[in-house]
Amino acid sequence: MTVWRDVIGQDTAVATLHRAANDPDSMTHAWLLTGPPGSGRSVAARAFAAALQCPNGGCGECRECRTAIDGSHADVDVIATEGLSIKVALVRDLVQLAALRPSVGRWRIIIIEDADRLTAFSDAPANALLKALEEPTPRTVWILCAPSVEDVIITLRSRSRHVRLRTPPAEAVAELLQRRDGVDAPMALYAARAAQSHVGLARRLARDEGARIRRREVISLAGKIRGVGHAIDAASDLAKIAEDESGAASTERDAAERQRLMEVLGADPTARTQPPHIRSQLAALEKDQKARATRYARDVLDRSLLDLLSIYRDALVLHTGAPIDLVNQDAMAAVQQLAQAMSPEELLHAIDAIGTARERIGLNVNPLLALEAMALSLRLPS
Amino acid sequence: MTVTPQRTVPPLVLITGPEGILAERALTSVMAEVRVTAPDVEVVRLQAAGYEPGSLMVHTSPSLFGGQKAVVVQDLDEASDELQTDLLAFLAAPEPDVTLVVTHKSGQRGKKVLDTLKKGGARVIDCPAIKTDRDKTDFATNEFRAARRRATPEAVRALIEAVGKDLRELSAACQQLVSDTTGVIDEALVEKYHGGKVEATGFRVADAAVAGNTGEALRLLRHAIATGVDPVPIVAVLAQQLRQLVRVGHAGRGRSADVARDLGMAPWQVDKARRALSGWDAEALGRSIQAVAAADFEVKGGGRDPVYAVERAILTITRERQGSGQR
Numbered sequence: 001m002t003v004w005r006d007v008i009g010q011d012t013a014v015a016t017l018h019r020a021a022n023d024p025d026s027m028t029h030a031w032l033l034t035g036p037p038g039s040g041r042s043v044a045a046r047a048f049a050a051a052l053q054c055p056n057g058g059c060g061e062c063r064e065c066r067t068a069i070d071g072s073h074a075d076v077d078v079i080a081t082e083g084l085s086i087k088v089a090l091v092r093d094l095v096q097l098a099a100l101r102p103s104v105g106r107w108r109i110i111i112i113e114d115a116d117r118l119t120a121f122s123d124a125p126a127n128a129l130l131k132a133l134e135e136p137t138p139r140t141v142w143i144l145c146a147p148s149v150e151d152v153i154i155t156l157r158s159r160s161r162h163v164r165l166r167t168p169p170a171e172a173v174a175e176l177l178q179r180r181d182g183v184d185a186p187m188a189l190y191a192a193r194a195a196q197s198h199v200g201l202a203r204r205l206a207r208d209e210g211a212r213i214r215r216r217e218v219i220s221l222a223g224k225i226r227g228v229g230h231a232i233d234a235a236s237d238l239a240k241i242a243e244d245e246s247g248a249a250s251t252e253r254d255a256a257e258r259q260r261l262m263e264v265l266g267a268d269p270t271a272r273t274q275p276p277h278i279r280s281q282l283a284a285l286e287k288d289q290k291a292r293a294t295r296y297a298r299d300v301l302d303r304s305l306l307d308l309l310s311i312y313r314d315a316l317v318l319h320t321g322a323p324i325d326l327v328n329q330d331a332m333a334a335v336q337q338l339a340q341a342m343s344p345e346e347l348l349h350a351i352d353a354i355g356t357a358r359e360r361i362g363l364n365v366n367p368l369l370a371l372e373a374m375a376l377s378l379r380l381p382s
Numbered sequence: 383m384t385v386t387p388q389r390t391v392p393p394l395v396l397i398t399g400p401e402g403i404l405a406e407r408a409l410t411s412v413m414a415e416v417r418v419t420a421p422d423v424e425v426v427r428l429q430a431a432g433y434e435p436g437s438l439m440v441h442t443s444p445s446l447f448g449g450q451k452a453v454v455v456q457d458l459d460e461a462s463d464e465l466q467t468d469l470l471a472f473l474a475a476p477e478p479d480v481t482l483v484v485t486h487k488s489g490q491r492g493k494k495v496l497d498t499l500k501k502g503g504a505r506v507i508d509c510p511a512i513k514t515d516r517d518k519t520d521f522a523t524n525e526f527r528a529a530r531r532r533a534t535p536e537a538v539r540a541l542i543e544a545v546g547k548d549l550r551e552l553s554a555a556c557q558q559l560v561s562d563t564t565g566v567i568d569e570a571l572v573e574k575y576h577g578g579k580v581e582a583t584g585f586r587v588a589d590a591a592v593a594g595n596t597g598e599a600l601r602l603l604r605h606a607i608a609t610g611v612d613p614v615p616i617v618a619v620l621a622q623q624l625r626q627l628v629r630v631g632h633a634g635r636g637r638s639a640d641v642a643r644d645l646g647m648a649p650w651q652v653d654k655a656r657r658a659l660s661g662w663d664a665e666a667l668g669r670s671i672q673a674v675a676a677a678d679f680e681v682k683g684g685g686r687d688p689v690y691a692v693e694r695a696i697l698t699i700t701r702e703r704q705g706s707g708q709r
Binding site: 228229373 | 618621625628629631664665667668672674675676678682683684
């Protein structure tokens with residue numbers, strides 16, 4: 001039993017981090033963990049924090065290990081955002097916190113899970129970190145996580161030690177699902193493949209029937225779009241699938257949060273209008289919820305586009321005859337059909353179109369418009 | 383013995399509706415009417431926003447020297463609870479020498495006062511919002527008619543194109559034309575005073591672009607940008623118009639009401655899209671949408687020059703329209 005057991009398929013990175021936790025000469029004060037979404041950056045960061053705090057170098061059993069991993073350790077702060085970006089005010093608070101000595105543990109550890117989102121109003125939040133990273137307080141450790149080094153400004157990059165995580169193999173993810181979540185073997189393998197080794201997504205696919213159905217709907221769009229009118233309809237279908245998913249997830253949670261806030265404030269939920277001081281609190285909550293909904297809707301849409309991309313990728317793999325596993329092994333018929341209908345060049349064009357749409361949505365282009373332009377490029381050659 | 387003329391204004395007047403200039407005029411005319419019968423009326427104006435509790439009582443209680451009073455409470459829709467309570471108290475026991483005029487823009491606030499006013503037999507003057515071009519045309523025509531001047535329909539249309547966005551500005555422009563010129567007001571005259579000024583919105587830009595009218599679309603775009611319209615909404619409107627064209631074209635024939643219901647659009651939008659559709663083919667529309675999507679990306683920071691991006695999208699749209707007309 002060790003803290004590293006949930007960090008799967010990352011032998012090199014684990015070796016580096018493990019050595020740092022046990023050998024003072026290999027330790028440094030700022031780390032940058034990068035890896036594709038779902039590769040376990042935040043899990044690795046927490047495991048590393050646990051290994052640093054643990055008197056036994058990461059046993060995975062002691063109190064220090066357990067609290068560090070579930071995020072309740074007094075000296076381990078985990079910063080993540082549910083909005084689109086982390087604000088500079090939060091970062092300034094962190095810098096102050098970083099100057100304090102650890103209270104119970106051996107280190108004060110600050111994990112920023114979304115270091116790629118230190119972007120609220122230009123690079124100000126990232127810049128606010130520079131001093132704290134450059135002139136470290138003894139016994140304070142920063143762990144930044146980002147999809148790739150390019151997502152972090154160069155001045156942060158050069159002040160931290162870089163550890164790269166890779167996409168874990170699908171088998172390793174399936175094994176984790178079986179061991180940790182009790183998913184049966186065939187389902188675990190399907191989910192791991194369909195999620196393209198994204199651990200969190202695979203878990204969701206394995207456990208949520210609705211998510212599997214939505215994924216199938218998205219994939220079935222490929223190779224069906226013919227006319228211009230069809231393309232516009234398909235785009236609105238795709239937008240709707242994503243909207244349904246984000247709506248289903250957030251409505252209940254929003255209502256529950258609102259109710260809880262009302263209880264905390266001692267407000268009467270049945271009152272037709274609330275007094276001003278309660279109204280302002282409610283408005284602030286709604287603003288946060290809206291920011292979260294935007295982020296979530298965008299994430300869901302991006303995921304749908306990745307699903308769509310996977311089937312074009314599989315068709316391309318069939319064309320080239322490369323000996324690699326297909327993502328959509330379970331939908332072999334659809335992949336073959338697509339491979340027959342489109343030439344490799346056309347498939348590449350389609351993949352490009354999906355990539356463009358993702359980039360556009362990331363830059364705030366109206367999602368429906370971006371999807372329409374994409375769907376128009378995905379039309380089958382007549 | 384002097385004979386007091388019979389007062390013609392009822393003791394309660396309610397001016398309701400969002401159109402500010404109409405409300406002001408109604409207020410002016412009411413006050414003028416009050417002054418006909420009571421030339422030395424004392425007028426008190428109370429702003430609902432800064433109301434201090436009790437001041438309504440102070441102003442409405444009978445004066446030692448007698449005489450008529452008119453109390454104007456403005457913007458009841460912003461009224462505090464205190465003002466509403468005071469108003470209700472006054473309405474429960476009105477003073478005979480007081481004329482109470484209340485203005486209310488819109489919304490639910492102060493509803494109880496409104497209802498009580500109406501029940502109390504108040505004269506209600508409606509000031510509905512003037513939004514459509516047709517309403518504005520009627521408004522401008524009436525302005526000229528009231529000043530006993532004749533204006534050609536073309537002149538009125540040109541005037542509304544130039545200054546039609548804001549009703550107050552339109553009214554001022556009408557007054558200027560009336561006082562500064564003589565004879566029939568025609569298009570040339572409007573051109574002389576307001577020539578070169580066009581209030582372009584994204585919708586007008588999009589209409590011109592979709593109609594394939596390159597020069598007009600670019601001209602309107604420049605006007606829109608120059609008068610402070612952001613490129614972002616213009617692109618959004620372009621996308622929306624093209625999307626509607628595709629969807630209406632794809633929906634096939636059938637009654638426009640049915641199509642409208644299926645597509646979640648208004649029937650007039652369907653009719654408009656159908657008219658615009660002649661001269662378009664689906665492929666050209668598709669290419670236009672892709673151009674607009676590229677422009678949206680550039681407008682939102684993906685490119686260097688937002689205005690150029692919109693211009694290029696418009697040029698693509700009009701070229702596609704002209705191209706598909708010839709095929």
